[in-house]
Amino acid sequence: MLPNRAAVEGVAAQMQLAEVKGRSLWADARSRFFRNKAAVVSLVLLGLVAAFALFGGLFAQYENDFVDFSLIGSNAYLGVPSIETGHYFGTDSNGRDLFARTVQGTGISLMVGIVGALVAVIVGTLYGATAGYYGGRLDGLMMRIVDVLMSIPFMFVLILMLVIFGRSIFMLFLGIGLISWLDMARIARGQTLTIKNKEFVEVAVATGVHPLKIILRHIVPNLLGIVIVYATLLVPNMIIFESFISFLGLGVQEPATSLGALINEGSRTMQFGYYWQIAFPLFFFVVTIFAFFFVGDGLRDALDPKDR
Amino acid sequence: MLSFVVRRLAVAIPTLLILVVLSFILMYAAPGGPFNSERPLPPEVLANIEAKYGLDQPFWKQIINYVVSVVTQFDFGPSFQYKDRSVNDVIAQGFPVTLTYGFWSFVVAVTVGMSLGIAAAIKQNSWLDYLAVGVSIGAQVLPNFVMAPILLLVFTLWLGWLPGGGWNGGQWQFLIMPVIALSTSYMASIARITRSSMLEVLNTNFIRTARAKGLPMRRVIWRHAMKPTILPVLSYLGPAFVGMITGSVIIDVFFSTGGIGQFFVNSAFNRDYSVIMGITILVGTLTILFNLLVDILYAWIDPKIRY
Numbered sequence: 001m002l003p004n005r006a007a008v009e010g011v012a013a014q015m016q017l018a019e020v021k022g023r024s025l026w027a028d029a030r031s032r033f034f035r036n037k038a039a040v041v042s043l044v045l046l047g048l049v050a051a052f053a054l055f056g057g058l059f060a061q062y063e064n065d066f067v068d069f070s071l072i073g074s075n076a077y078l079g080v081p082s083i084e085t086g087h088y089f090g091t092d093s094n095g096r097d098l099f100a101r102t103v104q105g106t107g108i109s110l111m112v113g114i115v116g117a118l119v120a121v122i123v124g125t126l127y128g129a130t131a132g133y134y135g136g137r138l139d140g141l142m143m144r145i146v147d148v149l150m151s152i153p154f155m156f157v158l159i160l161m162l163v164i165f166g167r168s169i170f171m172l173f174l175g176i177g178l179i180s181w182l183d184m185a186r187i188a189r190g191q192t193l194t195i196k197n198k199e200f201v202e203v204a205v206a207t208g209v210h211p212l213k214i215i216l217r218h219i220v221p222n223l224l225g226i227v228i229v230y231a232t233l234l235v236p237n238m239i240i241f242e243s244f245i246s247f248l249g250l251g252v253q254e255p256a257t258s259l260g261a262l263i264n265e266g267s268r269t270m271q272f273g274y275y276w277q278i279a280f281p282l283f284f285f286v287v288t289i290f291a292f293f294f295v296g297d298g299l300r301d302a303l304d305p306k307d308r
Numbered sequence: 309m310l311s312f313v314v315r316r317l318a319v320a321i322p323t324l325l326i327l328v329v330l331s332f333i334l335m336y337a338a339p340g341g342p343f344n345s346e347r348p349l350p351p352e353v354l355a356n357i358e359a360k361y362g363l364d365q366p367f368w369k370q371i372i373n374y375v376v377s378v379v380t381q382f383d384f385g386p387s388f389q390y391k392d393r394s395v396n397d398v399i400a401q402g403f404p405v406t407l408t409y410g411f412w413s414f415v416v417a418v419t420v421g422m423s424l425g426i427a428a429a430i431k432q433n434s435w436l437d438y439l440a441v442g443v444s445i446g447a448q449v450l451p452n453f454v455m456a457p458i459l460l461l462v463f464t465l466w467l468g469w470l471p472g473g474g475w476n477g478g479q480w481q482f483l484i485m486p487v488i489a490l491s492t493s494y495m496a497s498i499a500r501i502t503r504s505s506m507l508e509v510l511n512t513n514f515i516r517t518a519r520a521k522g523l524p525m526r527r528v529i530w531r532h533a534m535k536p537t538i539l540p541v542l543s544y545l546g547p548a549f550v551g552m553i554t555g556s557v558i559i560d561v562f563f564s565t566g567g568i569g570q571f572f573v574n575s576a577f578n579r580d581y582s583v584i585m586g587i588t589i590l591v592g593t594l595t596i597l598f599n600l601l602v603d604i605l606y607a608w609i610d611p612k613i614r615y
Contacts, residue, residue: 148323151546153595155554156572156588157331163576163584164334240451244554247453248561248573260453267457267562271465278457289449 029225032302039298042291049288053107062087062097081276090276092262093269098280101257106284108169108252109239109259112176113292116238117231119177124184125227129219131185132192133211143189146182154179155244162250172251176238187230188223195222225303233296236289243285259285309607316603320596327592328378332371335581384586389578395586398571403590405475406556406567409483413490413552421495422541425502430529432507440499447496452555455489456562473564486559494548498541505540509533535609542606546599553591 034040081090081098089098131142158175165171195201196219204214243260245251252258259281266278349357358364365373377383384395428440450458463485464472476482509515510533518528560569568587575583 144319147319148326151323151596151599152327153550153554153588153591155557156584156591157334159572159576160331160334160584160588163579164337164581244451244453244558247558248576250573250576263454263457267460270457270461278461282454285454286449293445293448 025225029302033298036298036301038294039301042294042298045287045291046295049106049284049291050110052284053103053110056103056106057100059088060097060100060103062100066097066100067095081280089280090274092265092277093274098262098277101262102259102280102284105257105259105262105281106288108256109242109285109288112172112242112258113235113239115173116176116180116241117234120180120184120234121227121231123177124181125188125220125223126215127181128185128188128190129192129215129223132189133196133215133219135193135196139189143186146185149179150182155241158245159248159250162245167250167253169252169256172242172245176241180234180238184227184230184234187226191223191226192219195219229296229300229303232292232299236292236296239285239289239292259288312607313604316600320600323596324593325375327596328375328589329371331585331588332374335585336367336370378589384589385582387580388582389575389580395583398583399568399586399590402560402566402568402571405565406553406560406569409486409490409559409565409567410552410556412483412487413494414549416487417491417494417498417548417552418541418545420491421498422502424495424499426506426529426537428499428503429506429510430525437503440503444496444500444503447492451493452489453558453562455492456485456558459485459489460562473562475565482563482565486563486565489562490552490555490559494551497544497548501540501544502537506533506537509536512536539606539610542602542609546595546602549598550595553594 081088087097087099089102092098092101127142127146131139154175158178161175162171201214201218204218209217239259242251242258243263246258246260247264249261249264252261262281263278263285266274266281270278355364363370374385377385382396384399386394387398424440424443428437431437460472463470470481470485474482515528515533518532519525523531556567557569557572559565560567561573564570568590571583572587574580575587
């Protein structure tokens with residue numbers, strides 16, 4: 001069976017076009033990413049969640065710390081989610097609007113995740129690139145430090161810190177920042193070891209560029225792909241980490257809240273049939289985590305040179 | 309092999325010391341002593357109490373005393389909040405509970421996770437594979453503090469099959485929900501790692517050779533594919549152990565099982581420093597010992613690894 005002549009010409013024309021245009025690494029990765037349906041859907045979902053956290057407050061009919069005393073004790077029939085009362089997600093057991101609180105909780109959880117990932121990207125990449133580039137004894141020392149820090153159960157140390165220095169968002173960020181970069185440092189170091197033997201680095205060394213400048217100008221940009229992938233996968237882990245602490249009541253303090261704290265509150269009242277108090281925070285938690293994992297997987301397929 | 313173990317120990321012991329010293333310094337840096345209450349004690353009384361607990365001595369002497377008593381006698385000192393019991397009493401009371409459901413969670417996570425992963429890899433693209441992949445993706449977003457309320461909702465509130473909490477000497481009804489809640493997300497990760505590892509191994513040359521010799525599939529998998537498949541799973545066990553021991557805090561708080569996690573959180577709210585420190589050091593020690601064990605196992609299974 002002979003192929004259709006027109007189709008063959010069409011393909012040939014397209015191939016020519018592609019050749020003429022040429023595609024950068026990033027354009028290539030982008031097209032691969034957008035072919036992954038789960039990742040694209042997740043990206044849209046993430047956008048919606050972010051919009052909810054950013055602009056949801058404009059639609060809330062109540063302030064997030066406004067306590068409606070008339071509702072306390074009559075949650076079962078007055079605090080149910082409804083459009084008429086303006087409590088779209090119902091109220092919590094203290095008579096506060098759950099919609100406003102979910103908006104705030106989602107925002108704080110997202111912020112924790114993104115700050116944790118940012119710290120990981122900045123500290124972890126530089127640390128790993130430095131260790132990998134210099135190599136030798138410095139590398140051994142720096143990586144041993146990472147090994148030691150990694151084998152300590154950090155949740156316990158962080159709770160110890162929260163108890164001693166007081167519970168605040170700042171301490172939480174500090175604690176999350178302290179651990180989030182460890183994995184990233186290892187990944188960045190491994191990548192650096194392969195990059196530092198490439199010709200362009202040799203040229204830079206030969207022309208007398210300062211080592212720090214080589215790391216910043218030549219090594220780090222080449223790490224970017226893998227760093228972005230792992231940062232995306234780190235965000236949900238950081239959100240889970242924060243929710244864990246807030247679930248115990250040791251994290252974000254009232255009147256501020258996070259998804260973990262809201263899930264904890266909801267789980268305490270579900271035995272009375274107030275299912276909406278756990279359902280809405282849980283829904284946003286699950287959607288956010290799912291979406292981040294899928295986007296991360298999609299980015300890995302698109303950017304990670306290993307799987308090509 | 310022996311020199312490898314010795315060298316590995318030489319790293320583990322300083323790590324432990326760093327943990328002990330670090331938590332002591334953190335406690336020492338805490339603003340306000342443990343006996344500062346709303347009703348201030350008379351200075352003489354306070355001085356007496358501090359002398360009793362050794363808090364009047366200079367910093368270096370305190371830290372040496374603490375480290376020596378922890379290292380040589382496993383004595384974490386008295387609780388600062390409950391005068392009638394020491395940190396060791398608290399650990400002796402809570403630790404067996406944590407150990408019991410922790411052990412079962414670990415067993416469930418490893419056996420179920422690995423069987424699921426291996427089955428999925430052997431029957432790739434079958435309904436079993438899709439089920440395993442689906443479960444492991446779903447369980448990723450179900451960390452223990454999400455699983456626990458869901459289990460409670462379904463099995464206690466709706467179905468009424470299982471008690472909603474408590475320990476009751478570790479009867480099986482009281483054990484089921486803590487074990488499931490704690491193990492699910494790790495089971496899923498182990499299944500995913502096993503599946504991809506097994507698939508990779510099944511595509512290697514030596515497996516093809518084994519098949520070409522006419523060995524039955526069962527034998528190929530058990531004798532040849534198993535060992536290299538286990539390696540990535542083994543290196544995940546360390547983080548899984550840390551995750552589970554951390555997760556036990558949630559289990560203890562949510563199901564009131566009475567393990568060390570419950571004491572830990574209570575002490576965190578009471579600012580009972582010595583208990584928090586004792587539990588942190590205990591958990592750290594366990595983690596480091598476990599990692600040591602995993603490393604030794606790894607070197608034993610994979611002869612290529614030599615440090």
